[in-house]
Amino acid sequence: MSHETTMKLTEGQRTGSKEQFLVTAGGNIKCLRCTASSTRTKQQCGKPALKTSTTQKCQIHSGRPHSPETLRRISEANTIHGEATKAAKAQFRKDAVLIRQLEDAVHVLKMGEGPRMRGRKPNGYRGVYSQQDVVRMIRERAEQRK
């Protein structure tokens, strides 16, 4: 790693674009340069990018591509209870819609009393205001089961 103490900005840093190549060893070696930049100093990383990197990054800036097996292993190691997975969140949203519609159906059919649930309706919610809506809701649920 080179430690250049000059405060002069390169052309790429002035204009905001990134240097694509790194010339080192007295101009004898020209290679791809890491395109990551520091959040603190805003300066571009000075290391050469890994040849195997698809995003042109060095090993410090996670340029090493992961195989699907590695990604699965990382995901498995970081999964604690599975309640925040995409599938679990989608199921939670579907259940929220069902609970709202069932509450509306109970209100329409005069089967319950008391205050209604407050707040924003969940995404995908279709209002249940009449007995025809209750029938429609039941038919839609039955078709989803098939």
Ligand SMILES: [Zn+2]
């Ligand atoms: Zn880097």
